[in-house]
């Protein structure tokens with residue numbers, strides 16, 4: 001027997017409708033790319049999102065069309081995002097930090113039709129435009145006054161494009177499983193993979209983000225999403241904040257300590273979220289200028305492991321609660337958050353920090369388990385490490401235009417992380433199965449560096465592993481086995497790599513060893529190498 005409740009599809013446009021009706025006066029504050037601070041309300045934002053939707057419809061955009069954005073966190077980005085999704089088109093957020101070949105691959109693979117681009121990124125797009133046949137319009141997120149001279153074909157200033165359309169428009173209505181967003185991850189081997197979010201997954205994930213032990217946003221919060229919208233939905237904040245009626249402060253292009261501090265202070269921000277590298281920049285700025293954070297209540301730090309010093313300094317010296325979070329693009333991205341449970345409230349401070357430094361526990365709607373190589377479940381004893389598998393309604397079931405099955409027969413997705421889970425449910429990452437390195441929140445492909453390095457004269461074999469780094473979390477170390485009789489040097493190898501890989505992928509050091517350990521199937525044993533180079537310092 002079916003229940004007798006309304007069939008109310010979970011569509012993301014209902015979030016902005018809700019905010020515009022029930023938190024109409026609540027502000028979104030943006031540090032604009034042009035410079036000045038800009039303010040609008042949720043009511044204004046919805047009106048402009050409807051105009052975007054109407055203008056897109058006028059361009060012939062409909063259900064399933066991919067519309068790309070290469071933009072910072074701004075009010076314009078949010079209205080474009082809701083405008084695209086609200087007609088059943090797919091908002092494809094592009095990460096401008098990827099290098100040219102990756103961007104070309106991604107845009108062409110997605111077959112994006114229109115690209116909305118911030119002023120900052122116009123030069124990046126200009127360099128690619130000749131090789132992007134699917135894009136027939138470039139909309140530059142500015143007004144006519146600030147419109148740059150550009151070689152982009154069919155380019156128009158966003159405000160002029162929008163001016164031709166009013167808000168007399170109704171959102172489209174469709175199935176809640178309709179695709180809403182697309183975000184490619186390069187945190188896998190091979191070409192970047194497209195993670196295709198649905199309206200249902202986004203709405204549910206927005207609610208996951210608002211659970212009290214996750215972001216726990218309320219209408220009283222002023223939230224600064226520093227984590228970009230192109231990093232997996234700004235960790236749900238572009239959905240969770242309007243759903244809660246929290247004020248959003250959008251940082252635009254300013255991620256440095258000074259810019260972040262200015263917004264935290266001037267806008268009395270109470271909650272924020274970013275990768276460790278950003279917090280490091282802020283802490284340095286605070287210390288150099290002898291500043292405090294009187295308004296900031298809590299921050300979520302994730303995307304890479306939160307260092308102990310960072311957590312302790314923010315908590316002890318600045319009175320800011322730190323919530324460590326783990327997740328991934330394929331998980332929308334929230335996987336775990338590390339708020340303490342009632343049972344830990346009376347622990348000594350050091351033990352509390354030990355617990356909070358673990359990657360955290362799963363909120364409702366994320367299931368998590370660890371298994372051994374044979375796929376058997378491992379105990380939750382806080383000691384046994386295994387493959388970390390996840391399941392839930394906001395977790396990928398496949399990649400866009402890829403046939404490969406990415407779930408096991410029971411529907412679990414292997415995260416590629418190696419972890420243990422303790423009896424309280426806290427998960428701790430102990431290693432990584434996937435062959436990538438995370439530097440400043442962005443991925444470096446170790447395999448690509450290895451494949452390039454073996455082309456250098458005198459190199460027999462190459463392996464790259466990530467070494468902990470105080471600023472960037474991890475940096476690549478290149479390990480080389482020389483060919484017999486060769487005396488190829490660090491300088492020779494780095495000179496060879498120069499220009500063949502992205503400059504920020506350049507290994508920080510090269511080490512020479514006699515033999516690289518291999519698995520039975522001939523693959524490099526990265527875990528053994530990581531053990532061998534445990535404690536390595538650049």
Ligand code: AMP
Pocket residue numbers: 185187232301302303304305306324325326327328329330333359415416417429432438
């Ligand atoms: P991405 O898809 O780019 O968000 O990357 C997801 C991956 O980043 C995870 O599978 C982890 O390997 C890593 N990661 C994310 N958050 C953390 C964290 N708090 N601690 C350690 N690694 C993390």
